[in-house]
Amino acid sequence: MDPEEEVGKVWDRLISGAARTAYPEAAVTLDGLRPRLGLLFRALGGDPGLSIEAAGAEPHGARRSLLQRIAGSHRRVERAWADAEALRLPERIDLFPDAERNRDLYLWVAALAALDRTAEGPSGWERGPWLTARALARLPGMRARYARLAEAYLPLRPDPKRLPADEAAAERAVREALIDPRQPLALPAARRPPYPVALWLHPHPPRWDEPRAPAGDDGEPADPEGEGETRALEDRRRRRGQQVAMPERNSGLLLFPFDSILSWSEYLNVDRPTEEDEDLDNAASAADDLDLLSLARDNRRSASRLRFDLDLPSAANDDTPLGSGILLPEWDYRRGTHRPDHCRLQPMVALEAEPTPLPHHLHRTARRLRAQFQQLNPVRTWRKAQPDGTEIDLDAYERFAAERAAGQASGEPALYQDLRGGDRRLACLLLADLSLSTDTWVNSEARVIDVIRDSLFLFAESLAATGDAFALYGFSSRKREHVRFHVLKEFGERYGEGVRGRLAAIKPGFYTRMGTALRQATHLLGKRSAEQRLLLLLTDGKPNDMDQYEARYGVEDTRMAVREAREAGLQPFCVTIDRDAEDYLPHLFGSQGFVVIRTPEELPRRLPQLYAQLTQ
Incomplete structure (x- = not known):
């Protein structure tokens, strides 16, 4: 040195x-x-x-x-x-x-x-x-x-x-x-x-x-x-940005080179989607010298925009849309009002979902859960003093005979008893977050989307054993005009290999416009006649999307959607594997309206157990 x-x-x-x-x-x-x-x-x-x-x-x-x-x-x-x-x-x-x-x-x-x-x-x-x-x-x-x-x-x-x-x-x-x-x-x-x-x-x-x-x-x-501080922490502590209008292309840099030096140092065009720039190191160095980074939206149709669109599946390879879409409102907390027909929700069904059996690695857990959930079926009991039934109710007959002898009998006698099963009268809709964030890895063997898929399998196996009415849907979004609502199992549909094929075909993509998906789920579950209607949301993060549906805007819209579900007589509950969820979920679901699964690998086993606790 x-x-x-x-x-x-x-x-x-x-x-x-x-x-x-x-x-x-x-x-x-x-x-x-x-x-x-x-x-x-x-x-x-x-x-x-x-x-x-x-x-x-x-x-x-x-x-x-x-x-x-x-x-x-x-x-x-x-x-x-x-x-x-x-x-x-x-x-x-x-x-x-x-x-x-x-x-x-x-x-x-x-x-x-x-x-x-x-x-x-x-x-x-x-x-x-x-x-x-x-x-x-x-x-x-x-x-x-x-x-x-x-x-x-x-x-x-x-x-x-x-x-x-x-x-x-x-x-x-x-x-x-x-x-x-x-x-x-x-x-x-x-x-x-x-x-x-x-x-x-x-x-x-x-x-x-x-x-x-x-x-x-x-x-x-x-x-x-400082001692013990990394450069990344220092950079995060001081860097700030602002959004500004896009500067004009012909800004006079050639005509007035000396007057434009400051402009070059304050404005760095870092949109380089088509080719590598040999001056990137110089640009990064210049950016380090700035207290404030100015960002502008470039409206040109560039290769980067084209490349992003090419990442979207073509109509021939995408899931099959059901209908032309459903217009739904969205809550704007700044204005304090709903934006009517602001979002278009598109129900979809998997294009290639071959009927499939339950994955082999879930057989043992599914067998144990089915045995546990069968015990939730109401016990069959004798209903006495019925006007008709399979057997005579001796106690009711003796009372009727005594009353008739005393001259007090009146009306039609109810002299029968019948053995009938109980009725839980429950309906549950599970809404799963299928956004791109679920493509991250939990460990070296499984991604978040794999954990969610296994959870849906075991959840469906468990509820099928109880006979409770249930439906499964997934959602993701790409701006407000395209909120994807994946039909995995409808209420009137029998659970079998066809449903398992759709569960096996789920894949992550796009963003998380949570409020819109919750409103559609509220509409579907609200049509069910049941004493308890449980709306479960399974997610790994906060609501967000590309078109300003982030930070507080998305949180407040989701909070309003949860409130609307409660006003409709539903019981919304969130199950999340986001470790930072306790910062925002109490505001969305209340202190008792959510649970954080600290270890994502436990989700497939914990989800059916949570359902059993919520529906006791």
Whole structure:
């Protein structure tokens, strides 16, 4: 190694270490606290529709120390805030030397965000102490935690004695507001804003549809990696994007080359579907230097679009459509109303589904489940005092004879008894997610779709043993105009090798427009006359699709579809193998309306058992 390079690396380590103010050994991560934070946020009244996501590090523009400027560090900081889609918290907190304080800070900012539900009160920097005072008044149990945090945090703030006069006055005002948040913050004008306050929410949360303001700092955009942090984590913590209009093709780059240099650095055309670009490494390097990546939708009909369409099965090789499709509404939570006839659901049946026996590897489990489920059949009992039947009811005859002798007999005598079977009067519709995400591997031998297929086999074998009415459907989607609804077994259809052939033919593809599929399932199950109507959803992830049906939009539409099913007298229940499901399923199905299967391999065995528990 070149001696100069070796000396440079040593110097970089020394400067970076001297400028570092974090405590990596006491770090607490968002992933480790996500369930607890979600529970706290929703329990305090936070919007239950918000997911919990990592907030990227952003330039703050405050003054940094000389060492920090030399090291090129501390230009960006992670702050907490909530928007219409998510509660955004730091990816990790290592501000304090002990993990307990870092954990307390997570809980504190989550509580602040839960109470920040109104537009009343000041905005900007002044909202921090106002919201803090509000939280301390409403949450007495948080007062001791806040006092400990404030006491430990104040020494970590910039020293006013080392700041210019105007910035020192602003820093002293911030310190006073941290000590006594009941006093309004009067932030004096200064050349630079105060250093971000970790105990407050973001004073100016970024909007995803607008570009971010520049940092206004004089440091180099180089963030040294912290100890124990990978480059991927650093990249995820700071990178942000925005969607912009597609720039014009003839933007004057040849006519005004010097004026266009900045445009080239800010706009990178990374749509290279037809050929490899020898400058990809340069493009990646340029992208690394950007705080904000701008993405635009290219409406050209390019080879990439053609290649995507070629991935779709042709009409001759696709499943057979049944009819021209069904128009269904969709819930738009932003407008607070349904969009009528917004989605087209297309029922389909497998094109090549040869009748097939039960797969051999399921024989033993199926035999055991059938024996267990046969015990769920109602026991045949004698029904006494009937007007007709197979045998005379001696007790009823003696009562009738005594009443007639006393002159009290009246009406038609009911002197018979009959042995009749019970009636469970149950109907179940199972809706299986067949999206492309089920093509992932559970282990070296099976994919998620294979686990789902085996689960459907065993579920059908079990219910066939009880005689309960049941139907099986699968779904996937490619935008709202094409929601595929696969008919695997209808209610009036006998379970046999024909149904098994359709189950064997299922394959993953496309996306998960869950709300539309649930509405069709509600319609089909709602037509059944039964005392208990169970709507089971089997899935491996959140609702999503290509045309804005993602994040909160898809979650809220699915939640409304579940609500509509309950209003129709159905019992919706979700079975999932998504380990992150506890972040969003309580909002969709309620705390008792779902179960998470931690080990996907257990799903085939657990699914019939869950049915037995739900229909007891």
